[in-house]
Each structure stands twice: as structure tokens, then as C-alpha cells.
Amino acid sequence: MAKLLFTLSDTAMGYDEGDWFFDSDSFDSDRISDTPFTLTQEVLEGGRQDGVRVITLTCENGLTISLCPTRGMDILEVFSHDGTRLGWDSPVDEIAHPKTINLEANGGCGWAESFNEMMVRCGYAWAGHPVREGNMFYTLHGRAGNLPASRVEVEISDEDRPTVRIRGLVKEKVFKGVYFECWTELSYELGSQSFAIHDHLTNVGEYPHDYQLVYHSNFGAPLLEEGARFVAPVEHISPFNDYAKPGLSDWQTFVGPTANFDxxxxxxxxxxxxxxxxxxxxxxxxGERGVAIAFDTRTLPVLSLWKNTDTLKHGYVTGIEPGTGFCYPVTVEREQGRVKSLAAGESVDFNVIYTLLHGADDIAQVEREVEEIQAGRETTVSDQPIAYE
Amino acid sequence: MAKLLFTLSDTAMGYDEGDWFFDSDSFDSDRISDTPFTLTQEVLEGGRQDGVRVITLTCENGLTISLCPTRGMDILEVFSHDGTRLGWDSPVDEIAHPKTINLEANGGCGWAESFNEMMVRCGYAWAGHPVREGNMFYTLHGRAGNLPASRVEVEISDEDRPTVRIRGLVKEKVFKGVYFECWTELSYELGSQSFAIHDHLTNVGEYPHDYQLVYHSNFGAPLLEEGARFVAPVEHISPFNDYAKPGLSDWQTFVGPTANFDxxxxxxxxxxxxxxxxxxxxxxxxGERGVAIAFDTRTLPVLSLWKNTDTLKHGYVTGIEPGTGFCYPVTVEREQGRVKSLAAGESVDFNVIYTLLHGADDIAQVEREVEEIQAGRETTVSDQPIAYE
Amino acid sequence: MAKLLFTLSDTAMGYDEGDWFFDSDSFDSDRISDTPFTLTQEVLEGGRQDGVRVITLTCENGLTISLCPTRGMDILEVFSHDGTRLGWDSPVDEIAHPKTINLEANGGCGWAESFNEMMVRCGYAWAGHPVREGNMFYTLHGRAGNLPASRVEVEISDEDRPTVRIRGLVKEKVFKGVYFECWTELSYELGSQSFAIHDHLTNVGEYPHDYQLVYHSNFGAPLLEEGARFVAPVEHISPFNDYAKPGLSDWQTFVGPTANFDxxxxxxxxxxxxxxxxxxxxxxxxGERGVAIAFDTRTLPVLSLWKNTDTLKHGYVTGIEPGTGFCYPVTVEREQGRVKSLAAGESVDFNVIYTLLHGADDIAQVEREVEEIQAGRETTVSDQPIAYE
Structure with missing residues (x-):
């Protein structure tokens, strides 16, 4: 087994590779030549994108995955070989450099000026809706999505299942504040229909500090459409707020693009x-196509289902969001006991696996798996929100 | 007739031309060889200017016009062949990259840290003085001047009157917010003393959205001086606030640089x-030199006359500002019915033509034109502000 | 005597040298060949550092000094030939580009997201702890540390004591606001153990304007340790706030890294x-190593002693901060008469000299000098803060 390791960027060295290209022809390995791929890093120019890095992994007989080191290693979009797309069309159609984003703008909603990823991490020191508390302004969904990675590595390994791993170190550090480092990793077995996120968040400080993390995973067409379904083994479900109450009756299906749905x-x-x-x-x-999301509930115990089935141009999208908690302001989440803390030096791991589903067999198998997890246990539906903002 | 079209920048391609040069020698056209010109794009380096793009069109026997794609395609300054300048000397003497500007700073006045253009568009989702309303912070004169263009094109055409057109696509888009695109155009007939702005603002969203636009056009020396005059066909004039009341008696003339004039x-x-x-x-x-501004009142029905005849170093300048409304906060403008709305998919066009005036004949002709528009109709002077901030 | 002058950056020319190298071999001078040195400017890449300039002066038999044009010409760290370091280990371990800093974040404490310098200038229009007053938001320690220099020069002179001078022009300018220019200079006699700061702050406007300046000079290990001492000729000392009262009894010595010391x-x-x-x-x-700070009390009449003897990872550091005033909010400083004003066109000069001390003789001499200045005069210790925030 051989490994190739590239460092694309390292702030400790003041170094960034800039535009970069690698392909499987350069890796003399039988295992890998069966699953040809290219890897690129592109530096975008112009507009709000100026200076943004995008890494794209293109596997001819598998997936094409693009992610953004400049925006917290978040995933921009994913395509399968048959053209099925994971992602959505946000009104925000550029990949905004964090330098152009003021998170505190408009009542702490500056995050909304750059939101268009397939998966954006909300965290790490906090997530959820904005709230002020003393001098702290907990802005919408935290800083994680607007922190450029400090170190970016790509590892190519010709193990039994040849794998590409794209890792980024994201630091959230403030003097007299939080002192977090998160090693994010996206790993992809060449040729497969799955990719896995493994994130390792560490409190490198010497005091305990609260953390939150939500994997805001967003899907529009073609998977989302009128009559699309959400399947999950559910113990309990409740509306986030009063506005969502009427949606409880058919929470498992989606409507088509709907004006004023919000x-x-x-x-x-x-x-x-x-x-x-x-x-x-x-x-x-x-029932022909879909996406499955597997996650580890030991660190991501809950899930927010966000139905933003608004018009196509305003972002027809659903968010399926495994998280440490729900999307209430951190003050509410804390009060209700969903905010955890990392002791000095302590780490926590997060695992999320996304799988593209192709054809009735794939779908049937996922439905079976969900059913097996449910195992006949009851689903409680509460018609009242558990909290208010 | 031939056309040359250059794309200098396009975020959809992640592309920016950077430093760029073109001159009329490269365009084999008899019509154009009579009016030699150069076109450059320069990428500024250093300080707050780092990364800023400036396009300069220099026509030997006509005008030199510089504008800034990084700052909403706004016009920096214009010189005629005899050295007359349109523009002013702001205390802010660098062309600040929008990334260095926090529009919400100091009560929503961050705009003032970059204000030095000859013409800055105030808009598009709102303009005017800052005001908070719920979570929205309507900062001074909106975002338009601090939005980098997403696509920049230069078109050179050897039609009967050979013309250079510099176009920029400026996007103002926020998830769950505004969804505007504005194609700005500056066109210049080679050799002439005029240049025209034609802007095409579109609500590319599917919901109606309010818009405002003010062409904040600013002139200092040499046109502005003690005894300089403002001529206009005026139906109604009133002071913006109590401080301006004493200025009503001689609103048509200007004083020289005056300490504490504000x-x-x-x-x-x-x-x-x-x-x-x-x-x-x-x-x-x-009565030897001047600048005329022609505009279409169907979309720009009013005009703010801003007399900032402060000391030279603090910005001795007058703003002549055709607009959809006045410069009160958007909440006031809305209340008084001057804020218009664009329906889903709807567009609105704005036309403003600036002409340098040389010599008594030019001046006399413009005065005649103004008189013809006034056509003997009455000017009402109101000594009370129509609103307060 | 010969001089070499390099311009590394000049926004008036839209110019920045980028990566740059010079060494004494290129300067044909006997005096200089005795004290070989290199000078570099490096453009950092990646993360929050992207685009940051760092100038490093390395004198083989003297000091290595690095400073940051992009961050107000502030000093990052200094090493002597024996490895003694002036500087500290901040939790913030990258040199953040000002574009990534929102000074108004978290109640005006955005400054804390980039604080890691050996010496950061706090000023110029204001310094001290944050406070709002009308529309003005006086953010923590002002803008000076987050203003990129507009012009950077390096001068090498083979005078009797060959000297390198690194100068930067820092502008703090806001339309209808402050209108300051500060020429900062760091000068270093090649081979010596001292370096000097000479700053020349000018109000280039035509109205008087308040100013404040604090030289926030920060030292961690190895100079700071349990039992380290602070020596100074003191007329009066008082605690900044109630929390500092218990520290009055041993204000001249330091404790080791202490959890929850704050x-x-x-x-x-x-x-x-x-x-x-x-x-x-x-x-x-x-008593083997130290750093002396000499300063001119005519313009820097007071000194803040900041003991942040927190844990190593949270920034074990002391700040020795000659200033025009203390670190209360500018509103308090103004009320208590410590805020001075610059008339139109007026300048003020600031001089601070840092000297590395090696061995008992150096230490003894500095202690003698401090004693001579004290000259037997009394030290008044007040146990009450002179103000509250």
C-alpha cells in the first residue's frame, strides 16, 4: 500500500499552493488505475469570490465532489456519474469570501449573504438562531462556515479500497474567548456512491468551553420535488415554532415550489x-433516486428537518441537519440542556456519511434499514414547540 | 461596423483579467483611428486598496474616465483634454476595497470610510440615511457602492459615432432577502464631452421588492468655487432639515471653502x-466651465442638492443627486410614498448623461435648455422640511 | 556616508513590492559588512493570513525583528542572537488580515480576534476599552492595529552607527471624521541590543481632533515567569478596577501561569x-535577562501595567503600556482630562526605546537608572481605582 500526501495550504508556513492539479495517471497503482480521478484546487477571481479556493475531486465512474477550504471546508455540491446532484440553487449564486461577510449584519444574520452550500457546518462555539447576551453576539449559525482553513491536506491511498481524504484544520480562536481547533475530513472511496465526513473538534485551551455543531445538509432538485419523502426512525417530533404547526400532519412529504411557503x-x-x-x-x-445520511447519535443526538419549499428562485431546498442540538438560540439550547462542553484538551468526534441512492433496490434497502432502526418503537408527535426564540 | 467585446471579469467562470491594456491601434478602423484611445484595467496593491480594480479610458482628444469594478462600477473621476476635472478631494484618499468596509460601523455610517467617488450609486435595496427597523439595519446609502461587480465587459464599436461601453453586473443578493441584479453601463462616444450612464435594475426574484437609487454625483474644484452657480428647472424646493433653512435664500449659488459650514x-x-x-x-x-447632468425623471423624479462647502481638506464638494427619492431614512421615504417596488422579474431603467461645458457658448446653451424646460412655470420654495430623520 | 532607500509599498502608486529580499552583501560599505544582515518582506498565504505582509530584519550578531505593514506596522516579535524572545504566545496564532476583523463584533471587542503582537499601537483617534456614545462606537483599542500601511519604506544608512529604518505611513481617515496620518518608524542600529520607535502623528485636517495612543508592549516567557520583576520609577499607582485591588500588595512581582487568574x-x-x-x-x-523600555513622558505621561498571568495556552503575558492615558473607555479618559487634542495641521511625536538586557551587569545598570530617576521621591499607592468603566 502506498500513500501520497499533499499539503495545499499551511498558515504556519505562510503558504498556499494556489491553483493545483493532480490525477490518477501520476499514481502508479493498479488499484487506482481502475478508478481514474482528477483533483484540482482552483483560486477563484472576481466579485465577492476573489481569492476563494475550491477543491474538486472528480471520479469518472463515481462522484464529483467540490468543497471550499476558504469557507470552513464546507461542501459546495456533489454530482454522481448519472448527473444526480446533491446541492441546491441559492439566490446567493457566488461563493463569497468570508472577508466580504459581516456576521453581525442585520441583527446577526450576515451568514445569509453567503449561504449556498450543500453542507455547511454550523458551530463550533455556538450554532442556531442569533441572540445577544451581554457583550456576546451569537450570530446566526456561528463562525464555522466563514473561517478559512489554516491547513489543507490531500491524502491519496491505494489501500484495498483506494481512498482520497481531504482534510482541513479550522481554527476558531479569540483572545479571552474560545480556543477550538477542528480537523475536518472528507473521505471518499474511489468509485463508490458514498462520502464520509469525520470531524475531530478539540478544545486546545485550558478551560472548558461550550460547543455546538449542526451539519446543515441541503438538497434541492432533482431529489426534492413535490411528493418527495423523508424517511427516518423517529422517536419524537415537534414543530420548531407556531408557524410549523400546520406542517405536522404531512411532515414526511414535501410540496413543490410554493410561493410564500417560507x-x-x-x-x-x-x-x-x-x-x-x-x-x-x-x-x-x-422512488428512483435519493440520498441517505447516516450519523452517529452519540455526538449528534438530534436532527432538524428544515423545509424551505419556497419558489425555485428563492431557494427551493430542504435541510436535513444532524446536530448536537436544535436551531434555537444558544441561550435557549443551553437552558434546555442541549449544549455540551469540552474540557481542557478534550476532543469530540463527529461522523456523517452521505450516500447517493440509485434505483428502487437502493431505496428499498434504505427503507429497510430505517425500519430496522425504528424496530417497531413508537413515534411521539408533539403539536407544541418545545421552546420559543 | 465592427464590435470588439472583452470580458474582464466573470465570477461564473471564477475569472478576472487582472492588469489589462488595449488601445485603438489594435482596432483597424478608420473611424476609430480619428479618436485614438487607450483602455486599461489596473489592479491596485497596498493598504486598503489591495486588490481593487480600476478601469481607465483615455481618449486623447476627449475625456479620461476612470471607474471602479470593485466598488460597484462607480466613477472615480473624469478629466477633459484641457484638464478640467469632475470629481473632488475627499479626506478619504484611497480607493478602499469593500472588504475593508463595515457598513454597519458607527451607527451604520461605515460607508463614509470609503466615500470619495465622482459618482457613487446609492441603493439598490435602499438608500438614504441610516435607520434600524427590526433586525434590518438600513446603513447609509445602501450596499451598491461596496458591491464588487460579478461580470465586467468592455465593448468597442466603430459605429458612426465610435463608442466604448463599459458594463458591469452588480448583484445584491441575500438569502431570504433582496434578489437584485443591476447591469450598469457607462458609454462614451469617442472624442465627445459627454458620457452616459444607463443602468438596468432587475428583480430576479419571485417576490416584489422595494428599491431606491440615488446617483450621488460629486464635484469640487475647479467647477465648485465661491460664486459658482447651480441652474435647474425647479418646481419645488425645500430644506432637508432645520440646519439647511438659512441656506434657502441663496440656494442657487455656492460659497467658497468655509470652516464649520458642514x-x-x-x-x-x-x-x-x-x-x-x-x-x-x-x-x-x-461662466467659462461647468458640468451638465441630464436625467430621465420618469425613473429619477427628484434631486438632492448637497452643499458640503466645508474646508478644502475636509471635502469641499457639492453633490448633485438625481434619485428615486430624497436622502431621508428609507422608513421616512416609504412613509411619504417615494419608495417604489419591482415586481417579480420586473426591471427599471435609469439614464443619466454628464456633459462637460467649455466656454460661454456651452454655458449659454445649457442655460437656455434649462429655461426651456422651466417654460415660465413657477418655482415653489418651501421654508419647512418635508420630513425629519 | 551612503543611504539606500527602498519603497516597498505605496498606495498612491497602487504599488506593493510583494516578496522582497535584501542583504548587506549588496551594500558595499565597510561599516555595514561588520554587521551583516538580511531584510525580507514576505507575503503570507492561506487562512486568515492571506495577503498579510511581514518584514523581517535579521542581524546576525544583533537582533531579529519582525513587523507587519498590513497591521499598522506593529511589531510581531523580536529575538536576540542568544535566542531570548520579546513577544508572547497568544491563543490567536495567526497574523489576521484586518479584512477578516470586525472591530465592532461582540460589543466592540473584535480586536481580540487578532491580538498577538509584541507591540501593538492602540489609537489613534481613540484607545481603551469599548464604549458607545451616540452613533460612535469606540471599539477596543481603536483602529490603529488594523489599518494597513499606505506607504512603506526601508532606509539603510552606513552612518557611524549603521542603521536600518523601517517606516510606514498609516492613515486613519473618515469622511466627516478623523483625518490623521501617522508616520511610524522603527530604527535599529545594526548589532545593538536596542530598537527605537519614533512615531509622528499629524492631524492633516483643518479641525482639532482628539487623539490617544497606547504602546501595548507584551512579553511572555522567558522574561515573564514566577518571580519576574517589574521595576519603574513610580509617582503613583492604583488598581484599574476592584478586581485588581488584591494585586496591589505585590504589584512589582509576577506569579507563574495561574488558572483563572484572568x-x-x-x-x-x-x-x-x-x-x-x-x-x-x-x-x-x-536577574539574568530582561527588557527595558525607555519613553518620553512629555507625550506618553502614564503607563498601564497589565498582568495577564493566566495559563500558558491562554496567553501568559504582561503588557507594559506607555500611553497618553489609561485604558478606561475614551469617555472616562476625556472626563478625567487625559485625552489631548491635535489642532489643525499639528503633530505630536512619540518615542519609545526597547533594550534587551543580558546578564547581571545590564540588569544592575537599568536598576541604577530607574533609581536615579526615582531620586528618592515618594511612591503613592492608592487602593482605590481612579475610575470605573
């Missing part, structure tokens, strides 16, 4: 298997 | 001709 | 010699 959110506590793992899925109407 | 603003509703066009002018004391 | 600050009015100069020093426990 957004409905639901708080879900999923069941998990004995190991603590669970799986949910978004499935199109025909 | 600023006086006047709200003007101009008369227009039957086609809806009007023309105003700033004329120097000797 | 920070204690003391307001000191030093005695000076007849010329107005004074000297203070930080000395390690063994």
Missing part, C-alpha cells in the same frame, strides 16, 4: 441502533 | 420636458 | 528625569 422546521429526536448509529433519507417521488 | 441639503422636484427628461448644471463663477 | 491592571504615573524621559524594565527571576 420555511417550516421540525425538531426530531431519531432512534438509533445499539451502536448509536442512525440513518435518514430523502427520496424522490418516483 | 453641509446643507435641499430637496428639489425638477420640472421636465414632455418626454420626461430634465437637465441641471453646475457652472463656475466666470 | 488579568489585573494597574495605572501608573511614572517619574521622569529633567528631560522628561523615563525607563522601566521587566527582569526575569534570576
Amino acid at each position: 420555511e417550516m422546521m421540525f425538531n426530531i429526536r431519531p432512534y438509533a441502533n445499539k451502536a448509536g448509529n442512525t440513518k435518514v433519507a430523502l427520496i424522490d417521488k418516483a | 453641509e446643507m441639503m435641499f430637496n428639489i422636484r425638477p420640472y421636465a420636458n414632455k418626454a420626461g427628461n430634465t437637465k441641471v448644471a453646475l457652472i463656475d463663477k466666470a | 488579568e489585573m491592571m494597574f495605572n501608573i504615573r511614572p517619574y521622569a528625569n529633567k528631560a522628561g524621559n523615563t525607563k522601566v524594565a521587566l527582569i526575569d527571576k534570576a
Whole structure:
């Protein structure tokens, strides 16, 4: 087995590779030549994108995955070889450099000026809706998505299942404040229909500090459509707020693009298997295509289901969001006991696996898995929000 | 007739031309060889200017015009072949990159840290003085001047009157907010003493959205001086606030640089001709030089006259500002019915033509034109502000 | 005598040298060949550092000094040939580009997201703890540390004591606001153990304007340690706030890294010699190493002693901060008469000299000098803060 390791960027060296290209032809390995791929880093120019780095992994007979080191290593979009896309069309159609974003703008909603990723991490010191508390302004969904990575590595390994791993070190550090480092990793077995996120968040400080993390995973067309379904092993579900109450009756299906729908959110506590793992899925109407999300409930115990089935141009999208907590302001989350803390030097791991589903067999199998996790246990539906903002 | 089209920047391609040069020698056209010109794009380095793009069109026997794609395609300054300058000397003597500007700073006045253009567009989702309303912070004169263009094109055409057109696409987009695109255009007939702004603002969203636009056009020396005059066909004029009341008696003339003058603003509703066009002018004391501004009152019905005849170093300048409304906070403008809305997909066009005036004949002709538009109709002077901030 | 002058950056020319190297071999001078040195400018890449310039002067048999044009010409760190370091280990371990800093964040404490320099200028229009007053938001320690230099020059002179001077022009300018230019200079006699700061702040406007300046000079290990001492000729000392009261009894010594120590600050009015100069020093426990800071009390009449003897990872550091005033909010400083004003066109000069102390003789001499300045005069200790925030 051989490994190739590239460092694309390292602030400790004051170094960034800039535009970069690698392909499987340069890696003399039989295993890898079966699954040809290219890897690029591109430096965008112009507008709000100026200076933004985008890494794209293109596997001919598998997935094409693009992610953004400049924006916290978040995932921009994913395509399968048949053209199925994970991602959505946000009104925000450029990849904004964090330097152009003022998170405190408009009551702490500056985050909304750059929101268009397939998966954006909300965290790490806090997540959720904005709230002021003394001098602290907990802005919408925290800083994580607007922190450029301090070190970016790409590892190519020709193990039994040849794998590309793209790692980024994201630091959230403030003097007399938080002192977090998160090693994010996206790993992809060449040729497969899955990719995995493994994040390792460490409190490198010497005092305990609260953390929150929500994997805001967003899907529009073609998976989202009228009649698309959300399947999950659910222990408890409740509306996020009063506006979502009427949506409780058909929370498992989606409507088509709907003017003035705005957004409905639901708080879900999923069941998990004995190991603590669970799986949910978004499935199109025909039951032909979908995406499954598996995650480890030991560190991501809950899930927010965000239905933003607004018009196409305003972001027809659903967010399936495994998290340490729900999307209430951190003050509410803390009060209700969903905010955890990392002791000095302590780490926590997060695992999320996304799998593209192709054809009725894939769909049926995921539905079976969800059913097995549910294992006949009851789903409690509460018609009242558990909290208010 | 031939056309040359250059794309200098396009965020959709992640592309920016950077430093760029073109001159008329490279365009084999008899018509154009009569009016030699150069076109450059320069990428500034250092300080707050780092990364800023400036396009300069230099026409030997006509005008030199510089504008800034990084700052909303706004016009930095204009010189005629005899050295007359349109523009002013702001205390802010660098072309600040929007990344260095926090619009919400100091009560929503961060805009003032970069204000030094000859013409800055105030808009598009709002303009005017800052005001908070719920979570929205309507900062001074909106975002338009601090939005980098997403696409920049230069078109050179050897039509009967050979013309250079510099176009920029400026996007103002926020998830769950505004969804505007504005194609700005500056066109210049080679060799002439005029240049025209034609802006096409579109609500590319699916919901109606309010808009405002003020063409904040600013002139200092040499046109502005003690005894300089402002001529306009005026239906109604009133002071912007109590401080401007004493200035009503001689609103048509300017004082020299005056310590502690600060600023006086006047709200003007101009008369227009039957086609809806009007023309105003700033004329120097000797009646030898000036600048005329023609605009279409169907979309720019009013004009703010801003007299900032402060000391030279603090920005001795007058703003002649055709607008959709006045410079009160958007909440006031809305209340008084001057804020218009664009329906889903709807566009609105704005036309402003600036002409340098040389010699008594030019001046006399503009004064005649203004008189013809006034057509003997009465000017109402109100000594009370129509609103308070 | 010969001089070499390099311009590394000049916004008036839209110019920045970028990566740059010079060494003494290129300067044909006997005097200089005795003290070989290199000078570099490096453009950092990646993360929050992207685009940051760092100038490093390395003198083989003297000091290595690095400073940051992008961050107001502030000093990052200094090493002597024996490895003694001036500087500290902040939790903030990258050199953040000002574009990534929102000074108004978290109640005006955005400054804390980039604080890690050995010496950061706090000013110029204001310094001290944050406070709002009308529309003005006086953010923590002002803008000076987050203003990129507009012009950077390096001068090498083979005078009797060959000297390198690194100068930067820092502008703090806001339309209808402050209109300051500060020419900062760091000068270093090649081979010596001292370097000098000479700053020339000018109000280039035509109205008087308040100013404040604090030289926030920060030292961690190895000089700071349990039992390290602070020596100074003190006329008056008082605790900054109630929390610092218990620290009064042993204000002249330091504790080791201490969990939950947080920070204690003391307001000191030093005695000076007849010329107005004074000297203070930080000395390690063994009395073997230290740093002396001489400054001119005619423009820097007071000193803040900031003891942040927190844990190593949270920034074990002391700040020795000659200033125009103390670190209360500018509103308090103004009320108590410590805020001075610059008339139109007026300038003020600031001089601070840092000297590394090696061995018992150096230490003894500095202690003698401090004693001579004290000259047997009394030290008044007040146990009450002179103000509250």
C-alpha cells in the first residue's frame, strides 16, 4: 500500500499552493488505475469570490465532489456519474469570501449573504438562531462556515479500497474567548456512491468551553420535488415554532415550489441502533433516486428537518441537519440542556456519511434499514414547540 | 461596423483579467483611428486598496474616465483634454476595497470610510440615511457602492459615432432577502464631452421588492468655487432639515471653502420636458466651465442638492443627486410614498448623461435648455422640511 | 556616508513590492559588512493570513525583528542572537488580515480576534476599552492595529552607527471624521541590543481632533515567569478596577501561569528625569535577562501595567503600556482630562526605546537608572481605582 500526501495550504508556513492539479495517471497503482480521478484546487477571481479556493475531486465512474477550504471546508455540491446532484440553487449564486461577510449584519444574520452550500457546518462555539447576551453576539449559525482553513491536506491511498481524504484544520480562536481547533475530513472511496465526513473538534485551551455543531445538509432538485419523502426512525417530533404547526400532519412529504411557503422546521429526536448509529433519507417521488445520511447519535443526538419549499428562485431546498442540538438560540439550547462542553484538551468526534441512492433496490434497502432502526418503537408527535426564540 | 467585446471579469467562470491594456491601434478602423484611445484595467496593491480594480479610458482628444469594478462600477473621476476635472478631494484618499468596509460601523455610517467617488450609486435595496427597523439595519446609502461587480465587459464599436461601453453586473443578493441584479453601463462616444450612464435594475426574484437609487454625483474644484452657480428647472424646493433653512435664500449659488459650514441639503422636484427628461448644471463663477447632468425623471423624479462647502481638506464638494427619492431614512421615504417596488422579474431603467461645458457658448446653451424646460412655470420654495430623520 | 532607500509599498502608486529580499552583501560599505544582515518582506498565504505582509530584519550578531505593514506596522516579535524572545504566545496564532476583523463584533471587542503582537499601537483617534456614545462606537483599542500601511519604506544608512529604518505611513481617515496620518518608524542600529520607535502623528485636517495612543508592549516567557520583576520609577499607582485591588500588595512581582487568574491592571504615573524621559524594565527571576523600555513622558505621561498571568495556552503575558492615558473607555479618559487634542495641521511625536538586557551587569545598570530617576521621591499607592468603566 502506498500513500501520497499533499499539503495545499499551511498558515504556519505562510503558504498556499494556489491553483493545483493532480490525477490518477501520476499514481502508479493498479488499484487506482481502475478508478481514474482528477483533483484540482482552483483560486477563484472576481466579485465577492476573489481569492476563494475550491477543491474538486472528480471520479469518472463515481462522484464529483467540490468543497471550499476558504469557507470552513464546507461542501459546495456533489454530482454522481448519472448527473444526480446533491446541492441546491441559492439566490446567493457566488461563493463569497468570508472577508466580504459581516456576521453581525442585520441583527446577526450576515451568514445569509453567503449561504449556498450543500453542507455547511454550523458551530463550533455556538450554532442556531442569533441572540445577544451581554457583550456576546451569537450570530446566526456561528463562525464555522466563514473561517478559512489554516491547513489543507490531500491524502491519496491505494489501500484495498483506494481512498482520497481531504482534510482541513479550522481554527476558531479569540483572545479571552474560545480556543477550538477542528480537523475536518472528507473521505471518499474511489468509485463508490458514498462520502464520509469525520470531524475531530478539540478544545486546545485550558478551560472548558461550550460547543455546538449542526451539519446543515441541503438538497434541492432533482431529489426534492413535490411528493418527495423523508424517511427516518423517529422517536419524537415537534414543530420548531407556531408557524410549523400546520406542517405536522404531512411532515414526511414535501410540496413543490410554493410561493410564500417560507420555511417550516421540525425538531426530531431519531432512534438509533445499539451502536448509536442512525440513518435518514430523502427520496424522490418516483422512488428512483435519493440520498441517505447516516450519523452517529452519540455526538449528534438530534436532527432538524428544515423545509424551505419556497419558489425555485428563492431557494427551493430542504435541510436535513444532524446536530448536537436544535436551531434555537444558544441561550435557549443551553437552558434546555442541549449544549455540551469540552474540557481542557478534550476532543469530540463527529461522523456523517452521505450516500447517493440509485434505483428502487437502493431505496428499498434504505427503507429497510430505517425500519430496522425504528424496530417497531413508537413515534411521539408533539403539536407544541418545545421552546420559543 | 465592427464590435470588439472583452470580458474582464466573470465570477461564473471564477475569472478576472487582472492588469489589462488595449488601445485603438489594435482596432483597424478608420473611424476609430480619428479618436485614438487607450483602455486599461489596473489592479491596485497596498493598504486598503489591495486588490481593487480600476478601469481607465483615455481618449486623447476627449475625456479620461476612470471607474471602479470593485466598488460597484462607480466613477472615480473624469478629466477633459484641457484638464478640467469632475470629481473632488475627499479626506478619504484611497480607493478602499469593500472588504475593508463595515457598513454597519458607527451607527451604520461605515460607508463614509470609503466615500470619495465622482459618482457613487446609492441603493439598490435602499438608500438614504441610516435607520434600524427590526433586525434590518438600513446603513447609509445602501450596499451598491461596496458591491464588487460579478461580470465586467468592455465593448468597442466603430459605429458612426465610435463608442466604448463599459458594463458591469452588480448583484445584491441575500438569502431570504433582496434578489437584485443591476447591469450598469457607462458609454462614451469617442472624442465627445459627454458620457452616459444607463443602468438596468432587475428583480430576479419571485417576490416584489422595494428599491431606491440615488446617483450621488460629486464635484469640487475647479467647477465648485465661491460664486459658482447651480441652474435647474425647479418646481419645488425645500430644506432637508432645520440646519439647511438659512441656506434657502441663496440656494442657487455656492460659497467658497468655509470652516464649520458642514453641509446643507435641499430637496428639489425638477420640472421636465414632455418626454420626461430634465437637465441641471453646475457652472463656475466666470461662466467659462461647468458640468451638465441630464436625467430621465420618469425613473429619477427628484434631486438632492448637497452643499458640503466645508474646508478644502475636509471635502469641499457639492453633490448633485438625481434619485428615486430624497436622502431621508428609507422608513421616512416609504412613509411619504417615494419608495417604489419591482415586481417579480420586473426591471427599471435609469439614464443619466454628464456633459462637460467649455466656454460661454456651452454655458449659454445649457442655460437656455434649462429655461426651456422651466417654460415660465413657477418655482415653489418651501421654508419647512418635508420630513425629519 | 551612503543611504539606500527602498519603497516597498505605496498606495498612491497602487504599488506593493510583494516578496522582497535584501542583504548587506549588496551594500558595499565597510561599516555595514561588520554587521551583516538580511531584510525580507514576505507575503503570507492561506487562512486568515492571506495577503498579510511581514518584514523581517535579521542581524546576525544583533537582533531579529519582525513587523507587519498590513497591521499598522506593529511589531510581531523580536529575538536576540542568544535566542531570548520579546513577544508572547497568544491563543490567536495567526497574523489576521484586518479584512477578516470586525472591530465592532461582540460589543466592540473584535480586536481580540487578532491580538498577538509584541507591540501593538492602540489609537489613534481613540484607545481603551469599548464604549458607545451616540452613533460612535469606540471599539477596543481603536483602529490603529488594523489599518494597513499606505506607504512603506526601508532606509539603510552606513552612518557611524549603521542603521536600518523601517517606516510606514498609516492613515486613519473618515469622511466627516478623523483625518490623521501617522508616520511610524522603527530604527535599529545594526548589532545593538536596542530598537527605537519614533512615531509622528499629524492631524492633516483643518479641525482639532482628539487623539490617544497606547504602546501595548507584551512579553511572555522567558522574561515573564514566577518571580519576574517589574521595576519603574513610580509617582503613583492604583488598581484599574476592584478586581485588581488584591494585586496591589505585590504589584512589582509576577506569579507563574495561574488558572483563572484572568488579568489585573494597574495605572501608573511614572517619574521622569529633567528631560522628561523615563525607563522601566521587566527582569526575569534570576536577574539574568530582561527588557527595558525607555519613553518620553512629555507625550506618553502614564503607563498601564497589565498582568495577564493566566495559563500558558491562554496567553501568559504582561503588557507594559506607555500611553497618553489609561485604558478606561475614551469617555472616562476625556472626563478625567487625559485625552489631548491635535489642532489643525499639528503633530505630536512619540518615542519609545526597547533594550534587551543580558546578564547581571545590564540588569544592575537599568536598576541604577530607574533609581536615579526615582531620586528618592515618594511612591503613592492608592487602593482605590481612579475610575470605573
